[in-house]
Amino acid sequence: MSSRPQLSRRNLLRGSAVALGAGLSGVALAGTASASDFYNPFAGYPISDGWAEHVARGSLGGIDYPMSVGTTLPACGGGTVTNNPNNGTGGYTVTIAHPNGYRSQYLHLSGFLLANGTVVSAGAAVGLSGGAAGAPGSGSSTGPHCHWHMINPSGTRINPLEFLGGGGGGGLPKTSTEQDGIPGPIFWKRVQNWVRIDAGYTGPIDGAPGPNTYAAMQRYLAAHHGYGGPADGDPGPNTYAALQRLAAQHGYTGPIDGEMGPNSWRGVARFVNQNRFD
Template sequence: MCEKHRSEDVQKARPRVVMSRRTLLRGSFTTLGLAAGGVLFSGNPAQALDIYNPFSGYQITGTWQDHLDSGSLGGIDYGMGVGTALPAAGAGVVTNIPDNGTGGHTVTITHSDGYRTQYMHLSQFLLANGASVGKGGIVGRSGGAVGAPGSGSSTGPHVHWHLITPGGTRVNPLNYLGGGGGLPKTSTEQDGVPGPVMWQRTQNWLRIQSGYTGPIDGVPGTNTYAALQLNMRNWGYTGPLDGVPGTNTWAAVQRLSAAHGYTGPIDGVMGPNSWRGFSRFINQDQWD
């Protein structure tokens, strides 16, 4: 389908799910919420979990080795302001542990294969015990201010993240990311067809740059589009941040796409070539 035949109304609808062979091989069904965070890859379990790093946009203030050197069982600290939304690294079932010793308020996400993700030093729990959460769903808010409720032994605002194996061993979650990395690359760069992986990467980009706090689920809605409109201020968009994208929103997206190889008209009508340029941008490693 050529550019001029793609109507704006198509962009307002839920994106069409297209599962290419490449997408299937990357295990992207989980981005649609069809799995609960189980093992997707055979072989080495250290690269098997369907989890991603939800804190890649923040500075590491305490490495795994730093924790071991200080006598801790291990963890990674990411500096962030108190009240920052904490997305689930993978789908699972939530358990909240108030005042968990030195860890303070702790949220645990138990994945379907028995692995557990834990975040420590929270200022607020947002889901009830036993609630199910999808990958990217917000489970709580960060804390860590000295002496504040839920901070435990924290000496400054941050979140502490670690993973626990089914056997109870604490391990570095960065060694267990699905496929050995973060989010998969989108095939939209090749076929020009927007799908769930492209939108998942878009949501993660908007989380890092534009304050998006919704799930990283590959299904854009009002919050995704509002964050997109906010970001598109950098590309000439001057309309409302209403989460209802129209011609002006998509014209700004095309200007971004033009910086990444798109050579078509800036007419606010997205088509395969517009999406290819956008996806070349969104496939950058920094948005993994």
């Protein structure tokens, strides 16, 4: 019989507070972040206008991702948020100043979500996409999308996909939980990205699950896998039984007993290792 992790509300809140403190500490220390602390939050969207196309027509560069107006925009890395409602052709713009001296900018927004000076972790929602021609905040945009670029410490605009390595998508790595059955930070980052995409989670993608992560997971499990309890962020046997039903659709063949063990976690990992959660 496998054992279920002992996750009480008190432990969850304590873990969330510790993770938040660690995140704030990391943001406060200039020069502590590296490319490994960033990810591409738009890896699931096509690119409508790439870096080379921007430069070829005289732009300083950027990557355009088409998406519906009002789509939540997650921070690609931790830092301090500044909103600019008057960024010329860029329209409403969010800037995230990262602790390594780099900045990330999202242009053509339809709205801001945070106050100036807010410190965020990677994955936190920082704004809403826009870009509809002529709409407030759209600037020179002719269609709904988010424009993303980064600025290095010297003030030069750079390709964020190159910063992330090799010009690729820069999404989250696959979790090894699929092989070893042990959920770790990468597993939980992918879980957080899953519930961000499918269940309305708006917290950080930091690999440190807390009540908001679990509540979003419970909402998804209630809608799709027979969970009948409250979305209170305090998982117990009923939550884990529903999670096992999800895992059963991805190779788990054990009992639906609400007792999570390596085989249960492997099934969940196969689900969250899907490319759409990168």
